[in-house]
């Protein structure tokens with residue numbers, strides 16, 4: 001399990017989220033794997049529905065994307081279990097239709113939006129962003145979506161709204177990782193909640209995401225709708241969202257609740273701020289062997305650093 005995977009991951013790379021959660025989650029992961037039927041390799045994702053989008057070249061990396069195989073079989077989606085292969089293996093139980101997103105809180109026009117309506121709300125763009133996981137690896141993914149700002153404007157945040165809370169579906173029937181018992185041992189307090197400051201959420205780089213690699217999102221990548229915030233560690237990019245709430249107070253996120261000393265609210269990619277257990281100075285692109293230097297704000301400093309002027313990013317990590 002922690003030894004070889006298709007991409008050549010080694011046991012020395014197990015600096016992962018599970019260690020944050022302590023030994024119980026780690027053991028639960030090991031046990032779940034032993035119980036996996038036949039130890040069969042993760043099934044290839046079924047060919048998804050095609051989604052056409054215009055490439056936004058100005059906001060895209062020019063690097064070649066990670067293989068779709070890696071991007072859809074090496075995932076963090078703890079609702080399906082704590083191992084990287086769990087989401088691809090188990091994601092068939094998630095039903096991305098029918099689906100709607102409740103938009104409420106400090107807004108003039110609270111509403112529940114159907115996913116089909118969300119898909120039509122703004123022109124779809126393709127943007128190639130690197131997703132940098134706090135575990136020290138990254139992938140280059142051609143996402144499809146449009147700025148989250150377009151959706152937020154539609155509900156008209158009031159002047160009191162200062163933060164955006166994003167919540168993933170809570171349904172133990174669809175998410176085995178949310179069931180009481182072995183799968184959920186030492187895992188997160190469900191549902192998965194993330195949050196952004198309103199100006200971060202409104203930033204043009206913050207992408208409401210409905211597809212990748214020219215298709216609708218595979219279940220294991222957060223179907224039918226997620227966010228991608230390219231200058232923050234991957235865990236800020238909440239999957240399978242059912243509620244977007246505008247609030248006055250900074251939301252308490254699932255990872256902060258699990259390990260507050262390790263996961264801050266901001267979680268901007270920052271090579272100068274190490275995690276308590278390891279350095280964040282370098283990363284490995286999945287599919288490559290050498291490690292590369294991690295860039296401040298994951299390479300987007302010129303676009304987003306001004307959001308944090310005057311803040312001590314060592315304290316507000």
Ligand SMILES: Nc1nc2c(c(=O)[nH]1)N[C@H]1C(S)=C(S)[C@@H](COP(=O)(O)O)O[C@H]1N2
Pocket residue numbers: 017071074075076077078079131132133134139168192220221222233234235236237238239240
């Ligand atoms: N609901 C939910 N969203 C989540 C996670 C999760 O466990 N549950 N994992 C996060 C982490 S740690 C990462 S690195 C990215 C991975 O996204 P990907 O599988 O599409 O590459 O999703 C993030 N979003």
Ligand SMILES: [Mo]
Pocket residue numbers: 076132133134135233234235
């Ligand atoms: Mo991550």
